[in-house]
Amino acid sequence: MRVAVLHAPRDIRFEERDAPRIIKPTDAIIRISAACVCGSDLWPYRGIQPITEPTPMGHEYCGIVDEVGSSVSSIKPGQFVIGSFFTSDNTCPTCRIGYQSSCQNRELVGGAQAPFLRVPLADGTLVATPGLPSEELIPNLLTLSDVMGTGWFAADAANVKPGNTVVVVGDGAVGLLGVLSARQMGAERIIAMSRHETRQKLAREFGATDIVTERGEEGVDRIKELTNGIGADSVLECVGTQESMMQAIRSTRPGGYVGYVGVPHGVELNGEELFFAHVHLHGGPAPVRRYLPGLIELVWNGKISPGKVFDLILPLDQVAEGYRAMDERRAIKALLRP
Amino acid sequence: MRVAVLHAPRDIRFEERDAPRIIKPTDAIIRISAACVCGSDLWPYRGIQPITEPTPMGHEYCGIVDEVGSSVSSIKPGQFVIGSFFTSDNTCPTCRIGYQSSCQNRELVGGAQAPFLRVPLADGTLVATPGLPSEELIPNLLTLSDVMGTGWFAADAANVKPGNTVVVVGDGAVGLLGVLSARQMGAERIIAMSRHETRQKLAREFGATDIVTERGEEGVDRIKELTNGIGADSVLECVGTQESMMQAIRSTRPGGYVGYVGVPHGVELNGEELFFAHVHLHGGPAPVRRYLPGLIELVWNGKISPGKVFDLILPLDQVAEGYRAMDERRAIKALLRP
Numbered sequence: 001m002r003v004a005v006l007h008a009p010r011d012i013r014f015e016e017r018d019a020p021r022i023i024k025p026t027d028a029i030i031r032i033s034a035a036c037v038c039g040s041d042l043w044p045y046r047g048i049q050p051i052t053e054p055t056p057m058g059h060e061y062c063g064i065v066d067e068v069g070s071s072v073s074s075i076k077p078g079q080f081v082i083g084s085f086f087t088s089d090n091t092c093p094t095c096r097i098g099y100q101s102s103c104q105n106r107e108l109v110g111g112a113q114a115p116f117l118r119v120p121l122a123d124g125t126l127v128a129t130p131g132l133p134s135e136e137l138i139p140n141l142l143t144l145s146d147v148m149g150t151g152w153f154a155a156d157a158a159n160v161k162p163g164n165t166v167v168v169v170g171d172g173a174v175g176l177l178g179v180l181s182a183r184q185m186g187a188e189r190i191i192a193m194s195r196h197e198t199r200q201k202l203a204r205e206f207g208a209t210d211i212v213t214e215r216g217e218e219g220v221d222r223i224k225e226l227t228n229g230i231g232a233d234s235v236l237e238c239v240g241t242q243e244s245m246m247q248a249i250r251s252t253r254p255g256g257y258v259g260y261v262g263v264p265h266g267v268e269l270n271g272e273e274l275f276f277a278h279v280h281l282h283g284g285p286a287p288v289r290r291y292l293p294g295l296i297e298l299v300w301n302g303k304i305s306p307g308k309v310f311d312l313i314l315p316l317d318q319v320a321e322g323y324r325a326m327d328e329r330r331a332i333k334a335l336l337r338p
Numbered sequence: 339m340r341v342a343v344l345h346a347p348r349d350i351r352f353e354e355r356d357a358p359r360i361i362k363p364t365d366a367i368i369r370i371s372a373a374c375v376c377g378s379d380l381w382p383y384r385g386i387q388p389i390t391e392p393t394p395m396g397h398e399y400c401g402i403v404d405e406v407g408s409s410v411s412s413i414k415p416g417q418f419v420i421g422s423f424f425t426s427d428n429t430c431p432t433c434r435i436g437y438q439s440s441c442q443n444r445e446l447v448g449g450a451q452a453p454f455l456r457v458p459l460a461d462g463t464l465v466a467t468p469g470l471p472s473e474e475l476i477p478n479l480l481t482l483s484d485v486m487g488t489g490w491f492a493a494d495a496a497n498v499k500p501g502n503t504v505v506v507v508g509d510g511a512v513g514l515l516g517v518l519s520a521r522q523m524g525a526e527r528i529i530a531m532s533r534h535e536t537r538q539k540l541a542r543e544f545g546a547t548d549i550v551t552e553r554g555e556e557g558v559d560r561i562k563e564l565t566n567g568i569g570a571d572s573v574l575e576c577v578g579t580q581e582s583m584m585q586a587i588r589s590t591r592p593g594g595y596v597g598y599v600g601v602p603h604g605v606e607l608n609g610e611e612l613f614f615a616h617v618h619l620h621g622g623p624a625p626v627r628r629y630l631p632g633l634i635e636l637v638w639n640g641k642i643s644p645g646k647v648f649d650l651i652l653p654l655d656q657v658a659e660g661y662r663a664m665d666e667r668r669a670i671k672a673l674l675r676p
Contacts, residue, residue, distance in 0.1 A: 093567075255435050269606065269609060
């Protein structure tokens with residue numbers, strides 16, 4: 001089979017690899033219905049994160065179970081399933097608390113931009129949909145594997161509650177789905193920080209009530225103006241840079257909440273500033289597995305359409321163009337069909 | 339009147355100053371019944387925090403109202419009152435949310451190690467006790483001005499709940515009262531990190547169930563051994579150094595809570611480590627005003643005796659010895675009687 005492999009910065013190749021097979025009795029093999037390119041794939045693509053060897057790419061996936069190991073009992077061949085980018089046994093003390101992305105036995109999924117994928121710890125990782133989905137539902141279900149679950153976690157970590165004022169820093173797919181999540185959770189006012197017209201439009205469609213185009217200190221000043229001078233109740237940080245993190249913290253009112261899900265690159269937080277900011281800070285890799293059943297239900301019942309973030313749909317053999325379009329911000333998010 | 343003034347590192351003098359008087363109609367003058375030396379007073383005393391001019395010291399206080407400004411209505415001369423180290427109007431948006439120590443009109447109290455003190459924003463800052471307290475109650479009430487309120491906030495920020503496993507980093511008076519607070523909040527297991535015998539003893543008296551003497555990585559390993567390998571639900575950071583902060587974060591389980599109240603000195607948090615630690619982080623200057631009514635009730639009814647942290651009681655003119663004893667860790671906390 002042919003899969004997407006990153007060889008060096010901006011060098012994505014679609015090349016032949018052996019099809020995966022069951023290695024452990026807890027594995028499953030799934031036939032990928034759709035995969036996509038993640039904002040976090042751009043870190044190594046841009047050379048910001050080192051690439052030590054040719055690396056099969058992709059960790060967002062959904063598809064049909066092709067084969068399961070001998071000990072797998074909760075899913076069976078023929079079912080449509082979705083799983084997280086971190087596998088989880090869903091039984092260890094950390095999983096039981098709902099932090100499956102810190103599972104004591106977790107593995108990072110790789111190589112999902114391919115026709116087939118081996119998923120370890122299948123019982124604790126994969127969740128089946130109520131039946132086989134229609135074609136139109138597949139993009140929505142695919143987002144639950146990472147980007148939608150991550151936006152949801154950002155809003156949850158930022159303690160979004162009915163009536164809250166929420167700020168979303170970052171207008172990538174995660175930030176946009178953070179807007180959608182905050183709306184679902186009942187936020188009254190949702191301020192999206194974005195300077196890209198197509199993204200502003202989607203943010204409004206997902207529930208943003210205000211758009212702030214300023215960044216950095218100017219952006220913070222603008223947020224303060226909109227929030228009685230004190231800052232927002234909840235701020236979602238969906239980028240992962242020093243600037244975005246400080247913009248998020250400084251946009252939050254004393255006693256407010258920052259939910260941060262952008263993988264930090266070069267971020268250092270000054271203890272004294274954080275202390276006097278008086279904010280709550282929570283984030284990390286989203287525990288997607290915790291949210292999967294509830295989010296599948298919302299998608300299945302047509303309550304949310306997070307798949308709208310895919311504004312570029314490509315056959316898998318054009319994966320390199322998917323990376324290029326996202327790198328150049330021509331596309332919000334690229335969906336790949338094997 | 340004579341008051342404690344810090345002139346330079348380790349140079350505390352007891353010298354003549356004008357008695358305070360009402361400056362604004364919102365002020366009150368109180369006759370100090372007892373004051374004390376705070377762990378945070380040791381930062382400038384040790385020269386870690388610069389001293390730009392001779393500075394009247396002390397921000398923990400309780401006493402009898404001597405005089406009030408023309409607009410003060412909630413307290414009157416003759417009442418026994420306690421107030422926070424940060425004054426607050428208790429009406430601004432931040433106060434109304436319960437973060438009075440970030441009040442938009444706050445002032446830092448100074449010069450409480452004296453016979454009289456001017457307290458600005460008296461209506462929003464001072465809380466009267468139900469009547470005049472007995473001599474024995476005064477040390478307990480004094481702690482509510484800062485150290486007990488700060489220990490309580492650490493436990494609250496660390497989300498201590500009935501049945502929790504709690505770790506307390508720091509065996510100063512704040513850490514010890516963090517133990518007492520966690521016990522009041524129903525924690526099942528309270529692990530105090532301390533290597534000083536007298537402090538361990540008081541920690542046990544306040545409710546600690548375990549003592550860990552190791553520090554740094556060894557301390558973290560020991561905590562992990564005691565908590566199923568994952569870390570504690572709630573960790574109280576009551577020191578403010580890089581080492582203590584990292585010890586606290588690394589002792590917390592994924593999804594757990596760090597409440598930090600030690601004023602950070604030279605602390606820098608690495609974004610990536612914090613992200614993958616998956617903890618909740620909250621802290622800052624304790625909103626003592628929010629807790630005062632409840633804590634006064636607990637003290638008044640004999641439910642808690644936080645005044646046990648005072649193991650050195652001195653007349654105010656021996657204030658310099660109070661600083662020395664705390665600096666050398668001969669005393670946990672020094673109470674000063676004018």
